[in-house]
Structures are given as structure tokens and as C-alpha cells.
Amino acid sequence: MALRFYTRFVALSTAVLIFAGGLVTSTGSGLSVPDWPNTYGWFMFTFPLEKMVGGIRYEHSHRLIASTVGFLILVLAVWLWRSEPRRWVRRLGYLALAAVITQGILGGITVLWYLPDPISIAHAGLAQIVFCLTTAIALFTSRSWASAVSPPVDDVVLRRLTIVTTAWVYVQILIGAVMRHTDAGLAIPDFPLAFGHLIPPQWDPKIAIHFAHRVGALVASALIVATAGHVFYRHRRSGVLVRPSVLLLSLLAVQITLGALTVLTARHYVINSLHVVTGASVLVTSLVLTLRAHESRLGTRGAGMAAPSGGVRVPPPRGALEAGTGGPTRSGARA
């Protein structure tokens, strides 16, 4: 029970961290603290609060939140190692820990090397992976994942649709990161048209990146609507599919609005940062839907936990699991 709440808390904390990172780039504060891992020569955690002025406020807060999330994920990995019977879930914990450590190093390198685009974009891309990992762990340790209340669906179309949608949303986020770190956010200054036209009448690399992000948004929207539509049409009684689909559509509407407002407000830093974290939320919601669509194939219920009628699941002994399949079984394990 405690682990379930904790994994959700960690996932939520990761979202907060992404928002804080968005504030750093939106305010152009990435180099306001020239040193790393120290802050103006102070050990990070002893830096005086009254000196958090101007851009330092955003950059140093981001570092503090990142350190906290890193610690939370370390605790999560240890917790999973000590108590989680499914080896592959424990490994996800280790992977999340490795990812967040790498993310911290990338963050440091990007400061020390004056925000080189490839490193900054990798930092933005890996942040999404960390969020995906913490969200996936929260899902795999949730009550609904292991329970028999809602039987998983076996729908090959849905499986493919969700994979394509999630992959495309991630690509779209990477294009957004390229746009953000190459300062192309206002390369097309109007919305919804581009210089008054459907297709920009003039081109340069920044306009191309910006336009690619807009076209990518259209494709992502179409995929999300198609995926959600498929769920509503084929699996309307499956709560574990309908709920993330509804959330996905809602987040999409918010995200498009925020994208438009980002341009129309000339990249107001709060709106811009909300656009970043909402994009990440679209990604992880799509991921949750993808994992739900694959739940029958992951076979975690049979391999992982039994669900007695009282709703309390008793994990089988770790040795028994590891000596068996060595991991999740295929759908046959659910029967």
C-alpha cells in the first residue's frame, strides 16, 4: 500500500521537476549559475535563500528539486529491490535510477559547456524517459494493474495504435526540445497561420523546425483522437482504457491551447513551461494507455501477484518467481 502511494508521489515529483526545468529554459536562466555541482562556490544545499535572485532562483530551484527527485528515485529503487517480487519491475527501478543519475550528469555538463544544443536536447529528452519510467513503475505497482477487477483486453489494433501514438508524441516532444534549444519558438510569430499562410512563404532552419513542430502536433492530435476513438468504440466498458483516453483527449486540448498561447504571448515563461509539462503528461498518459493495451501480453498478473477475493494481494516468494519464468510470462499466464 505504502509503495503504491510512494510510486505515484515519485511520478508526480518528476512532473514538478520537468515544470521547473521548463521554467529554467523559458526564463533563459540556464547559465545564471556558472558552476556545477556547486552554486557560486557554495555547496548546493547550503546556498543562502536570500541570494536566490533573478535567474538564480529558477536554476538553483531546479537543481534542488532535481536532487530531491534523484533521492526519491534512489529510495524507490531500494524499496523495489527489497520488496518487489517481480524481477523486471525491480529492474525498472534500477533503470530509473540510472536514468536520473545520467540526467543529473547531463544537466551538469550542459551548464559547464554553456548549453550546447545536443546536450541540452538530450537532457530534455531523457527527462521524458525518467518521467515515463516513474509513471510505468507507478502503474505496475498499482492496485488495478494486478487485480482481476478489469480483465485486460487483447486487441492488436489498439496495441499498434498506442505504440505509434506514444512513439510519435515522444518524437514531437524531441522536435519541441530542438525548437526550444535552438531558439526557434517564435520563428513563426503568428498562429494558427504561418506568416499569414498555411505554409510559410519563406524558409530558414528555425522556421523549418518550428513548422515541423506544428505539423507534428497535427499528426499527434490525429493519432490521439484515433486511439481514443478506438477505445470508445471497441472498449467502452473497460475503465482502465477509457479513463486514460479521456485524460489524453483533455490533455491534448490543453496542450494545443498552451502551444497557441506560447506563440501569441511571445513565449510567456509560465505558459511556455506549462506547455512543456503538459506535453510530458500527454506522453505518459499515452504510455499508460499503451501499457494497458499490452497488459494481456505482459502477463504480470499471473506471474506477479495473486489477488484474493478480499482485494489484498499476496506476493509469491521471490525465489519461486525467479526460479520460474525469470520474468513476466505471456498471456497464457493469465488464464
Add this chain to the structure above:
Amino acid sequence: MRSRFHRLFTAGALAFTAATALTAPACSRSEEAPPPPAAVSNPVDPATAGAVTGLVKFEGTPPPAEPISMDSDPFCEKQPQNRTETVVVGEGSGLQNVFVYVKDGLGDRVFPVPSTAVVLDQKGCRYVPHVLGIQVGQPMELASSDNTLHNIHAVPEQNREFNRALQLSGMKHTHTFSTKEVMVPFKCDVHKWMNAYVGVLDHPFYAVTTGNGRFELKGLPPGTYTIEAWHEKLGTQTQMVTIGEKQTSDVAFTFKS
């Protein structure tokens, strides 16, 4: 599952290592030693040296200095000067903060490098001066007179980028530029409104216009020169000028909004 996990992990680690290795040479900030001072060649004869003087004017209605919101730092909020200094027009429509220099015409002459440091101070949450010139290899003293945190961040295209912390009032860093570059932008990432521009040249013939828009380039050998006037917002203009022995030629530039 085990082999798949290992393959995934190994591929990820290899990709990250490769990406880091590929980007490291381009991104690393290894300290460049300043070039050794070249021997002075073909020195200017003071007996024949002339000068170029002139005036840079602004034509039209100058844009008003915009107020700057400095409330992100309580120290800066109390500072009296809180307006932009992008276009500063003074007496007789003279345009201030224009960097005027000899762009071409000096041939292969090599000039002595002054040992006196040029000072760029962070004072009242502004860079002082806003525009300045320096020679390649000449020391530049980067200082802070403010009781708040600043960083000094130079973003050149030809020289090495650097970003230094100035924690305390009275702290200083010294820097030298290795290549000529007009202009090197400076900023403070803590305080967005703070910026300055530094013209780095391999000769001493440059000036920054004062409040009345006037400038003087002294000690030039006789010859024909391309003189360029650079302004951070209004762009650049060039003029050809010829000076004879001990002659002073006058040039005028006019910028419009």
C-alpha cells in the same frame, strides 16, 4: 527477458558514450592560452601620424528609453538607473555608444599590445561601460561593484565563450581575447537586462562615441582607411577616408531609426 534487458541497457550506454565523445571536442571549454605577443613590425612614425575625427548623429525621433523591471533582485530594484541604454541620443543629436574603428587599410602592421587592463564593471546592476574596445592579448578586468550575485557571460563567435561567477563586491577576473572580433556580446544571466559589447581588435585605432556623438582615432599613419561605425541596434556603416602626413580628416555618420 534478461538478454533483452542487457541488450537495451548496453545499447543505451553505448549511444550515450558515443554522443558524449562526439560532442565533447566541440563543447569542451579547455582554457586557451593567450597568443604570445607578436613583435611590433612597421611601427607608426609619430612624426607623420595623423588622425580621424568625426561625429555620429541620429536622425529622426529617437525611441524613448524603456523602463527596465529590476524587481527580480531586491538589490537591483533600489538602483537609480533603470532604463534601457540601447539608443542614447545626446547633445546635437549625437549618438552615444557607437563603436568606431579602422576596419581596413593598416596592411600588415603589427602593433604593441598595452599591458594596462581595460575594466568592465558590473555596477548598479548594469555593465559599465556599455560599449568598449580592447586589443587582442590585452588584459580585461571583469569586476563587480554590486552587493549581489552576478555572472559575467561572454558569447563570442570567434573567441572562446566563458561564464564566470562574481560572488562578492570587489571580486575580479582577468581575461584576454585571442582573436579579433567585432563585437563580443556580454550578458548577465542572473539579470536579463544587463548587457555590454566589446570590440576586440588587433590594433589600437578604435573609439566609442561619447554623449555628444564625437570620436577620435589618433596616431594613424598616412594612408587610406575603411572606417566602420557599429551600433548594437542600428547596425553598421562604413566610410573611406584618406589622411596625409600629420593630417586630421573628419568623417560623419548618420543613423536613422
